[in-house]
Amino acid sequence: xxxxxxxxxxxxxxxxxxxxxxxxxxxxxxxxxxxxxxxxxxxxxxxxxxxxxxxxxxxxxxxxxxxxxxxxxxxxxxxxxxxxxxxxxxxxxxxxxxxxxxxxxxxxxxxxxxxxxxxxxxxxxxxxxxxxxxxxxxxxxxxxxxxxxxxxxxxxxxxxxxxxxxxxxxxxxxxxxxxxxxxxxxxxxxxxxxxxxxxxxxxxxxxxxxxxxxxxxxxxxxxxxxxxxxxxxxxxxxxxxxxxxxxxxxxxxxxxxxxxxxxxxxxxxxxxxxxxxxxxxxxxxxxxxxxxxxxxxxxxx
Numbered sequence: 484x485x486x487x488x489x490x491x492x493x494x495x496x497x498x499x500x501x502x503x504x505x506x507x508x509x510x511x512x513x514x515x516x517x518x519x520x521x522x523x524x525x526x527x528x529x530x531x532x533x534x535x536x537x538x539x540x541x542x543x544x545x546x547x548x549x550x551x552x553x554x555x556x557x558x559x560x561x562x563x564x565x566x567x568x569x570x571x572x573x574x575x576x577x578x579x580x581x582x583x584x585x586x587x588x589x590x591x592x593x594x595x596x597x598x599x600x601x602x603x604x605x606x607x608x609x610x611x612x613x614x615x616x617x618x619x620x621x622x623x624x625x626x627x628x629x630x631x632x633x634x635x636x637x638x639x640x641x642x643x644x645x646x647x648x649x650x651x652x653x654x655x656x657x658x659x660x661x662x663x664x665x666x667x668x669x670x671x672x673x674x675x676x677x678x679x680x681x682x683x684x685x686x687x688x689x690x691x692x693x694x695x696x697x698x699x700x701x702x703x704x705x706x707x708x709x710x711x712x713x714x715x716x717x718x719x720x721x722x723x724x725x726x727x728x729x730x731x732x733x734x735x736x737x738x739x740x741x742x743x744x745x746x747x748x749x750x751x752x753x754x755x756x757x758x759x760x761x762x763x764x765x766x767x768x769x770x771x772x773x774x775x776x777x778x779x780x781x782x783x784x
Contacts, residue, residue, distance in 0.1 A: 486640035486647075487724065494636050495735045499743050518547035522619050524612060528554060529586075529604035536606065539565060543619045549630065550623035568603060569630055570623035572596050572661020577617065589613040591620055596659050597670060599706050629660045629667070634728055637721055638664070645671060665717035669710035681705065 521543040527536045539554040540562055551569055555562035570593065578590035589610050593603035607613040631638035641664045649658060652675060660667060685698050 486643045487636060490636040490639040490643070491732055491735050492739065493639075495732065495739055496743065499736065499740055500747060516547045517545040519545055521545055521550075521622075522615065523560060524616070525558065525608065526554075526612075526616065527606040529606075531601050541616075543623065546626070550627040552620075552623060568593070569627060569662070570620065571627040571629045572600065572659060573603075573624045575617060575620035575624050577613070591617055593620060593624070596661055599670065599673060599702075600662070600666075630663045632664060632721060634721075634725055636728070636732075637724055641667075664721070665714040666710065668717060669706075669713040672709050672713065673706060676705065676709070 523540065523542050525538055526541045528539050529536050540557060540559055542553045542555070542560045544551050544553070549569070549571075551567050553560070553567050554565050556565050557563070573593045573595050576592050576594060578586065578588065578592065582590060582592065586604065587606065589607045589612070591605045591607065591613060593605070595602060605616070607616055632641070642660075645667060646658075648671060649655075654671075654674060662670065681702075685701065688694050688697060
C-alpha cells in the first residue's frame with residue numbers, strides 16, 4: 484500500500500506540474516510509435532501439455548503492442564485467437580543437431596531465462612521463412628518488456644515492492660523481469676521455497692532411475708499450485724484497487740494541488756530575485772569580455 488500511495492502521489496505531481504528540462508525546446512519532435520504488423524505466416528507450434536504439432540497463423544506485432552506474437556486457428560488472423568507469446572525473458576535459438584534429429588529442420592525454439600517457464604517450439608515451412616521469423620523473434624526477445632497492469636500506478640507499485648522484497652530476503656543478484664505481475668510474484672515465492680525448503684527435500688530423494696522424473700513432477704506440481712494461487716490473488720487484489728483508483732487519484736490531486744501551486748509560486752519568486760541580481764552583472768561583465776572577441780571575429784566581414 485505504501486508503494487501504491489507513493490506511485491499515486493508521483494503520478495499526480497506529474498499531471499499537475501509536468502517535469503521540464505532546459506533542453507526541451509531544442510528537442511526534436513518524438514516519432515510516432517510503430518504500430519504496423521511486422522510479419523504474418525503459417526507456422527507449426529508444439530503443444531505444451533499435449534506434445535503434438537498444430538499449424539497456426541502467427542501475427543507478429545510492433546512496438547505499440549509490445550512486440551507480442553499472437554497465433555490463431557485457421558489460415559488468417561481472422562481465425563480464433565488461440566494464444567499469445569510475450570517474448571520478454573526469452574532468447575531465440577535455431578534448432579541444434581539434437582532438435583533437428585527429433586523434430587526436423589527449419590525450426591526455432593524460444594528458451595526462457597527461468598527453467599520454470601515454458602519453452603516454445605516452432606517449425607517453419609522452409610529455411611527462408613525460418614530466417615525471416617528468426618529475425619522477428621530475436622527482435623521481440625530483445626525489445627519486448629514484461630506485460631504490465633494497465634494502471635501505471637499499480638504496475639509501478641508492484642515493481643518497487645517486488646524489488647524491495649527480493650532485497651529483504653537476500654536475493655541480490657541480477658533479476659530479469661519476465662512475465663506478468665502474478666507470474667513474477669509466483670517466481671519470487673518459488674525461489675524462496677526452493678532455497679528454504681524444496682531443495683533440501685529433493686536432495687534427500689534416493690538416487691535411482693526414477694529420481695529425475697520424481698523431481699520434475701514435484702517441481703511442476705508445486706509450481707502450478709503456487710502460480711495458480713498467485714494468479715487468483717493478484718486478479719482479485721488488482722481488481723479491488725482499480726475499482727477505487729479514480730477516487731483515490733482525485734483525492735490525492737485535491738490534497739497536493741494547492742501545495743504544488745505554492746511551491747511553483749515560491750520557485751518563481753526565487754528565480755526572479757536571483758535573475759534580478761545576476762542578469763545585470765552578466766550583461767556588464769559579459770559585454771566587456773565578449774566585445775573585443777567579437778570585434779576580432781567579425782573584422783574580416
